Each structure stands twice: as C-alpha cells, then as structure tokens.
Amino acid sequence: MYNPKMSVLCLSRCFRLLVALLVATSLMSGVTVSYAAYSAPKVPNINIMPIDRAKFLVGQKFDFAIEAKTDAPARAIEVLVNGKEAETFFGKQAVVKFDNMSTYRINEVAFPQTGKVTVTVTVKTEKGTEKRTVNYEVPADKIKKPAKNVILFVGDGMSLQARQMARILSKGITEGKYNDLLEMEKMSNLALITTSGNDSLVTDSANSASAYATGHKSTVNAMGVYADSTKDPFDDPKVENIIELVKRTRGMSTGIVSTANITDATPAAMLAHTRKRSEQNFIAQEMLNPLHRPDVILGGGSRHFLPKSVPGSKRSDERNIIEEFKEQGYPIATNKTQLKQAGTPDKLLGLFQLDNMDVYIDREVTKNPAVLGKFTDQPTLMDMTKTAINVLSKNQKGFFLMVEGASIDKQLHAMDWQRATYDTIEMDKAVGIAKEFAKKNGDTLIIVVADHAHGASITGTYHEKDGKTGREAVRIYANAGWPTFADADGDGFPDDPNPDVTLAVQFANHPDYYENEKFQDVPTSPAIMADGKAIANPKRAPQGGDLKVGNIPASDPSEVHSADDVPLTAEGPGADYFKGIMDNTEVFHGIVRALGLDGRKEKK
Template sequence: MLSNSLKTRIALTAMVLTLMLTMLLSGGAAFAAQLPNFPYHSIDVLPIDRAKFLAGQKIDFEVELKDLGTIKSVEVLINYNPAEKFFGKAPVVKLAAGVSSYRIDQVSFAKPGPVNVIVNVLTEQGAASREVNYTVVADKAQKLAKNVILFVGDGMSLQARQMARILSKGLTEGKYHDLLEMEKMSNLALVTTSGMDSLVTDSANSASAYATGSKSAVNAMGIYPNSTGDPLDDPKVENIIELAKRSRGMATGIVSTANITDATPAAMVAHTRRRSEQNFIAASMLDPEHRPDVILGGGSQHFLPKSVPGSKRSDDRNLVEEFKSQGYTFAGNKTELNQIQNSAKVLGLFQLDNMNVYIDREVTKNPAVLGSFTDQPTLMDMTKQAINVLSKNQNGFFLMVEGACIDKQLHTVDWERATYDTIEMDKAIGIAKEFAKKNNDTLIIVVADHAHSASITGTYHELDGKTGRQAVRTYAEAGFPTFEDKNKDGFPDNPAPAVTLAIQYANHPEYYEDYKFNPEPIAPAIKSGSKTIANPKKDANGDLNSSKLPDTETQEVHTADDVPLTADGPGAEYFRGIMDNTEVFFGMVRALGLDAVK
C-alpha cells in the first residue's frame, strides 16, 4: 500500500510532467518547477484538515487559492478521484487575480473511513499542492436513545458549578450536604474549547462545534469561513437539528434565557459568518429544513416589524405572525406559556432582548430593572413546556436548553447573578431527569461552551470592621459562607448574607470591587474617550482593581480553560476523559443512531 504522502508526490509529479510535456510540444518557454515555500494558506481547503463528519452529513466543499499569480489549472482529488466524479457534481470554478475559488455545494461522504483530499495547482510560476485528511464515521450506541436533551451553561466553568453547589446545597465541616443535579450523572469528561482560528473561543463558534461536529471561527456558526466579505456565503455544514429532521423526522427545540437569536441557540439552526446577523437568523428559523418546533426565550425585537416600538428589524416583516401561519402557538409571558396544552409547535418570546436574570425576575423584582416584563417564565417553566410539546413526536426529539446569563453576568463580574442562574439551570436539569426516568430512552448532556476566569478565594465579611480587600478571608480565617435556604427550594433566601464568597477574576477591565451584592445589574467599566475606566456607579467606595486587559475591553472575557461535561442515559458512555468540543456532536448522533445517508 502506498502512503498518502507518497501518493501526493506521485500525483503532483504526474501533473507537472504533463504540463512540461504540453509546453514542449507546443514550443512553450522553459517551465519553473514546483513553487518553493508557498504560504501554507495560499491553498485553503474547507472543510479544514482533520475535520470529522457523520456519513451522509451534508457539507459545502470549497478550495480557495490566494495570491498564487495567474492560475492555469486546478485539480482536486478526493481519495485520488477527481472531486467532480467523487461527488457526482460539477464544481463552480472562479479564477481571479487575488482569490480564486473551486466549490461544490451540498455534498457528503457516504461511507465511513478516511478521506484524503489533494489540491494541485498550476500557475505561470510553477506548481503548488496541498493535502488534507478527513474522518467519516457512522457509529451507533449499543443501546440507542430516542431523545437527546443538551444543556449548555454558557460560560459555566468548573468554578461556576462549584459556586452554585455552595449556595444551593451548602456544606458543613467541609462536606457538602448534596450535589447538584448536573453532578449526579453517570459520566464525566473534560472538554477542550478552542476554535479553528483562536485559542479562546466565543459562544457562536463553540456552540457551532456542538451543533455540527466541525470547528469554526470566532463569531461564526454552521460554516467554515472563506475569505469573502459576505457573511452568508461561507461553506455550510449540516447541523444537529437539520440532521434530526431530515433523517428521522424528529421534533426539535431551542430554549434560552438569552435573546433566542443569540449565539448558542442560533448555532443550533443558522449558517452565518457573523453572529450579529440576528434579523437574518430570526427569519432563518422559518426555513423548513431547520425550523424548530419549540422556540422559547427572549429577543422579540428581531421578530417584530420595525414599526413596533423596540423592534430592531429594518423591514416590515412580522415573524411572529409568520410563525402563527405555520401553526405555532405564541406566548408572550409566563401565564400564556403555562396555559398551552395541546400545541405541537410553540413560539415564546418573553423580552425584547435577553430575559432578565433569576435574581431580578424572582428575588428582587425591581420594576426599574424589569420594566413592563414582569411575567417572564423561569428556565424550569420553559424546559417543562418544551419537553411536554416535543415528546408528542413518536420519532423522538432533540432539545437544546441554554442557561445563557451565567456567561453574561460573569462578563460583568456579577458572580451572584451568575450563580443563581446556574442554580436555575440545575433545577431545569432536574425536570429533564424526571422525564428521562419514565422510559430510560433519553440522553441528557450538561456542558459549558467555554469558561470564565472567576475563582473562589475564600469568604468575605465585615463583622470585625474590616472592609474591602482587607476583609477577604483566606485559609483558616475563611470559614464558611452563611447562605440560608429556609424554604428548601435550592435558591438562597438572600444573595447578601453576613458572610459571603470572595470571588476574584483573572482577566477583567479596570473596575471597583467592594465584594457586595449589587441590587441592580451594573456594568463594571465604561468608555471614556479611547480609554476604558472603572464605572463610578459600580462599587465606587470599593477597591480599584487595575485592568488586566487592553482598553478595547469593557468586560471580563472568556478563558481557554477546559470545561466539565456530565451525561446520563443511553449513549452517555461515549463521554469520558479529555474530549474535543466537536465530539459532543458525535456523541449525540451516535446515541440517536442517526442515518444521514438516507
């Protein structure tokens, strides 16, 4: 058997010899051989090297040729066959002075196994070549799941889980009284989170890895980024909702406490290079190939026509009415959501933008914060209703539930609000686990998309008159916090007990810190000209923490830390050890036994 590298050299040599013979027979000038040291990304192959696919999963295949001079010919071989023959489709080839493109859309690899791609290019200056390799799988779990529920705690690092455990369960003499629902699951793994273009990811890219099994770039979802400026023309990768609907007719749903067109829920559905295209994403949810049966969250501003106060649309489309015309029952508040009983399709939008966090919705209930949105459902309400609706489908369902504001509150160095939202998501996980117990046919996965830098230093109190950082208690002086939960609902009665947690952040802008709970959400830093300064409205009597970040950043930022994943149910055995984030997708399709070739 010839090695792939040897086959590449043979193919390239044959191509060069062919051109030389052609030029000699035609009396052409002397030919410069293979281009020396051409830039690695002068030939970009999308999907990228070492990509992995489910057999039959649809992709767009593109090769971009950059700054190679005048191109005379392009040859693309898939497993040593011309790409057009392998895929059974003719390519669209666009040759240009700067960037040339060879593209074949909506193709797939039908059989599991290795795939070798060789690109040979002949220019006026010589020849260049690039080789990439893919893996195609079609694994199925020994015991298949009928349903999959994916819980994404946005930004929910290990420390975020621990903060929730401390506040929700408590501990005495070093032993916790109980574990979180997400911690009482059979399988545990650590997930790496980097994207194809950056060590540190954003939520669009990382959620896209879960949705498609493919790496993407910061701000992108459901695509491999090409070099054009158009955010909607990049090569697409079929996502989990499209696969579930196309291959099995499953019900699908997305639930989030964020704007429902925000990065994580959007990544389950959309294909765009730019996550900010939220009006497009909202309209895209109507497309039949990936239209979820249940859509619950915030973000009505992208569904209402521009004539409605608060709308962010630039046109007169009323997407709420368009969804209704497709048979959806609409809910605009908690009361309406809980009244839904016999609908197979539900659209619920409960805020103009992101939903308010649990503390503001359910604890402080400050009218200045909530405005007119005083009847928002909890994540438990939305999860319960989503399961009720989706479970009517005999072919099973896929549901993604996001605890979105864990991330958004850690960005603003507001760990208390982030922690209550973590507890809220854990309660929603408990509802899903109760459903799963009935038939033992549901895989539940709990994972973060990336981490944050918040860490527990010890405790904080002013009982002896100390304030600020002098009142941060470490080691033996720390003792334990004094959160109480008298009604045993899992949420502390008071987010500001006498002894609270001391939380520090490794990567933050300049901000004031007094270690106390803020009755209202406040941004940690603001822009003053070209410089970022501490927000004087936030903890102005506290200690000034100098920035760890460039002046371009006004919030705490993501980290590259691995994140924990826990799973239970049929197929959970796949999740163990250290895993790339793309493997979450393959664990889900393996558990469902999806046949994408059909």
C-alpha cells in the first residue's frame, strides 16, 4: 500500500545519502564543495561614482564620475541614464579623457525627479567592450508636518556599551534594576545603525559622519566625496551635504559644536569635501565659504585658525582665519567666560583650546593644572549646546545643529573608560538641554547616534578590598556585586571616578598594554612606539596592571574601532523614520525627510 509519509522519508534519506556521496567524491578528487558561500565582490574595471545602490534627495547636487581601467586605452565611453545619453539627461557636457585609466565626468548635476535610476556604462577599446550597470534611488517619501529644526547628536565611538557605562555611573542600579535611564534613552524611537564604509568593514569617523551628512558612503579618511584614483585630496567627486542643502534650499541657520578640534572628522564632515581628513588647515578656511559657512562654530582647534607666526599654530601660512571670521561679523569667544558674555548674537565663533578640548573629568573634576595648562576656563558641552540653540533659534526659517561628544572615542582609543564615560554623561546632559528646547517648541527633531563602535565591554566589577590585584581582582557573576559610585550632589556625575568597587571594563581590540581598572589621575596612553613597534606603556605598570598581549598589528599604539552596529534614538517630528536595522546613510535621509527638504528649490 502507498504510504505518503514513508515515501517522503525515503526521499529525504536518499537526498542526504546523495549529498554525502557528492561531498565524499569531491574530497577525494580535491574539489571543494560550498553551500551558499559568500565571496567578496570583484573590484570592477569600471568604477562609477556615485556607487551602485546610492540614494539621493531629489535635486541634491553631486559630481558624476567614471573611471575605466582597461588593458588598452579606451576609444569611447558611452553613458546612459534611464536610457538617455548622460549629457542629454543632465543637460551638461562631460569631460572625457582616454588612457589606460580613462575618465568621464560631469560636475554639479542632480536628479530632478523621484523614482528609480539606471546608469549603464559601456567602454570600448581595441580589445573589446566592457559594460557595467548601477542602480540608484530617489525616494518620494514625504512627511505630513515637517520639523522646523534638527539637532543631531553624535557620540563619537559611543557604542551600546558606552551608553550602558554612562547609565550605571550616572543613574545607578539597585537589585538589578536601573534607577533611571539616560536622557538619550528616554526617546520615542530606537534603531540599530550599520557603520561600514565604501571601502572597509570597519569605518573611521570621517566617512561615517559623511554618511550622516550626505546620505552617501565614502572611504576611510574621506568626507563629502567619492574617492577617485588621483592623489589630489581636493579633486574627488563631491556630494552636497546637509549644511549646504539647508542653506541653499531653505535659508536655515546652521551650527557645529564639538569637544574636539572643530576641524576634526565629525564636525568637518558636515560641511567639507576632501579625500583626507588630515587637511585641517584647508577645512578651517573652507568654513568661511558661504556655501557651507556655519553660523555657530564652537569647539577646540584654534591652532588651525591662527597664523603660522603665533605660538601653537599648525598653519603653514600667515592667514588669520579668526580675523577673517571677525570681518564676517562673528563675535569671538576663547573661554567659558567670554562665551557667556557673548549673549545671543546672529553668529558666533568660539575656539577654547589649541587642539581638542580637555575631557570633562580633567576640566570639571580633577582640574589638574598640569593637564589643563593655560586653558583653565573651558565651557562644557552643555554650555556650548545651550548657546548654539539660543543663537540658531532666532532664525524663523529653522536651523540644523550638529553636536559631537568627541572624546568618548578619543578616550576609548586610550583605553580610559572612566574619562570616556564622564564625557558620555556630559553629552547626555546636552541632549537633555535640547529636549527641553524641543518640549517648549514641538517642532524639533532630535537624533542621538554614534558614528562607530569600540570593542569595550563590562565583565563585572573590580576591587582590591581582600588584597587581590590584577586579573584576580576582577569579580565575575555572583562575585561581581555592584560598583560603589556615589553622586552626593545629584548632578549625574559621580563624585569620585575611582571608588573602592569600580567596573571591570575590558577591550576586544588592543595593542600590548597593562590592564588596570583604576582611574588614572593624568591621561596616559596604553602603549608607546619604540623602534617602530607599539609596546606597553611602562607608566601604567607601577599601578599593578597585568601585561596583556595585543591582538592588533604592532604598528598601532592605541585601541581601534570595531564593526559593531550602534544604537540610534530619536524624538520629534520625523522620528518615526528610525526603526529596525538601518544603513548609516539612512540617517541623512531621515533628516531631510523630517525637514521636508527639496533639493530642486532655492531659498527666497
């Protein structure tokens, strides 16, 4: 009698037997069998910029460029955009050069309509024809009631674990339940953001911030551009960024605030276009360019604005960028006192350190003159955020403000989790100030996100109360108990960064270093260079730390970024866009959607 269940079972067994025989045969013959294997994509001979699957705001300007690397010089490059010749489609003539690396380029173009776009490139040489197709998207998604303002907070390197450390220290935990959440955690929408760049699994701050500013991928060290093959760091194909867009289309005010050098990667990516983030003198002078000149600039880094003859300057010329800003009507603040005295002018430049501003612990807790030097009156991130909002909100057309908690990243590179955590708390306090403003007005979207992660994780607690030191003083599971951070004045910052029971924070990607959970009174690098190789810094050794062998190349003396996804929280008009797992370029598209921007329009 026919039995369907027995027949299916027999077929299943036969299939498994067949697969086993195929695998055995292939192993004997030296053939490797792979099932659903992933292989890295081959680098195409035809490089089309913007890249495949790029997404554009309608009317957003960009440079369209093609590089064709062929064995024989190209004779012709034919480019079709949705079936039309590119020159006809864009209404501009291309600049074409033929060689073994042939190029085709049309600058300052845009897609005038929403929808799908297909670009087909055909390169003809003596040896034959090569062809490549890429696809773009110009979404038509609109918001019913747009936001008037957007405040983007970027906690540089602020992974999920960095938020958690800040929550533990700032809010406390009782019997396993947190006493409260951070301001950035009490927001309506949550998403996970992927962070990889165009050229690498693990990103740096320049191209990750550039993704937020342009909606396009870039490469390590680049911002506002697609990296081409030339050596010139200023000729790469550009993509219009958020500051340029809101100024051009809406006449909005704009601002950048950072605890880092203000020409550093994250603030610079909001406005600059260069293949090399290290071109900070160029970035400083580009801030004067009316196309993307912010109305408020607050942070560190005066060394890139001061003439070469001034002590501490890093410029190679005698340009005084500060004086040039004065000529444009910008009041200047160089310390916290002057920032308070500035009031609410229409625009403002504040530079409070030669380089990066000192971190919160050194500025506000230890106040060690050996660390601060002559910069003893630096504002907090809260001070700068409040001032920026007060100045920018005077514009009835709205504003875009980027605020960076920069040294979360810089202190995690130094494997100094205490300083990183206090700076995370400082940024959270700044988020609270923004939320208060938004609550009163109801027309502001606030986004809090990191640009990338770090491989730091909480293992348990650490204490030496029973005489144990080093790794034996790391308490795990039931032995961990709770850290003993205290906050007597209730300001959210622990009174002492080095209590008798602290967190045990350990790193996944690091150089040789001496692991020590104790707070360092003076910032100390985990490793130093000796004969071209990173070795553990002996200045950390006397504190009783165990030597840990590095797991990254010995050419790098600091901890490095990780490829982990990072959390994003948002609140306000347009926050509904942020949910699930999203590419980092989607942050830009959430911003322009919330503002209801249309790149085809020009301000009136």
